Amino acid sequence: MIINSTELQNNFGKYLMLAAHEDIIITRNGTEIAKLTAVRDASTENTTMMEQVREKAQEYSSDGKKATFEEFLELQKESEERYEYIDGEIYLLASPKTAHQIAITELFGIFYNFFQGKKCTPMVAPYDIELRRSQESINMVQPDIMIICDLEEKINEQDYYKGVPSLVVEVLSNSTRRKDMIKKLDLYMSCGVNEYWIVNPENKEVTVFLFEEKNITNNTTYKNNETVQSYIFEGLSAEIRRIFRV
Incomplete structure (x- = not known):
């Protein structure tokens, strides 16, 4: 960077x-x-989630070439595949594995029950979220889960949401690790997301980031028999054992 x-x-x-x-x-x-x-301490080989950022994880499907947002939209229109567009690069979203989908299903169930009767709405991928670093810098992502608190106000005439989710969840896979932990963390922080959950099925850990004024103001990693707690939604929690039940 x-x-x-x-x-x-x-x-x-x-x-x-x-x-x-x-x-x-x-x-x-x-x-x-x-x-x-x-x-970096070369004498230790920790395998915590934050240190795995340093691994040479396979870049999720991208040819590394810059493209315009219009080219991305044209590709989306012509293909049945799912793509994301981040800082001028187009990425193909691969099919997820079982542990990934179980984590999403469990978390979405928890979120769905928690937000019943409340203003905010949990949504699940595939669902395009347009994020702007500036008026010219447009990005399009499909978070695994998102909590949207301004849905009715930010739906346009074509029935697309044009706001910023309050909370976003990404479940890691080997092919998306670097994207979710670096590129998307920076994108969400820079574009007004308040809270970001990074869910790691491999290590059975969840790291929660709190963003304020486009900066990381707090973060906590949960594992073993702990219970994940939201910073911005009082009472929203998820047991680690339930998220990673396989």
Whole structure:
């Protein structure tokens, strides 16, 4: 990731957290002047979720070429496959495995019951969410689960939602690990999502991030017999044993 020195000074906490996942190159007047990078202990081999960001996980299906948003929409129209569009790159969404789908099913059931009679609505993929870093920088993603609290106000005439979910859940797979833990974390944080759950079936862990003013202000990892707790929805919780029952 490349940022200028002013952006680093204004959002140091955000980029300090992101540096645990990838190197941050700092520029001044267009010239690279420094690099913010994580300290890595070569003598230990921890397998926690946050450290797996450093693995050379297979990039989820992308040819690495930049495309316009219009080209992405045209591809979507012509294909029956599912795609996402993040920072100019088009990604094919692969078919998920059983543990991935069970985690989604369990969490959606918990969310559905919790939000009965409340304003917010849980939604499940496939469901396009359009996120803008700026007026020109448009992204299109399909989170595994999302909690939407302004559905009625943000539905357009074509019946598409054009707001920002309050809470987003992504369930990791080997092919999406790097995307979900780096690219999507930054995208959701930058575009106004308040809370992000990263669900890891391999390690049977859930990490919950709280975003405020486009920065990470808190995060907690839950595992073993613990119960995941939402930061923004009081009383919303999920037992780890129930999420990962296989």
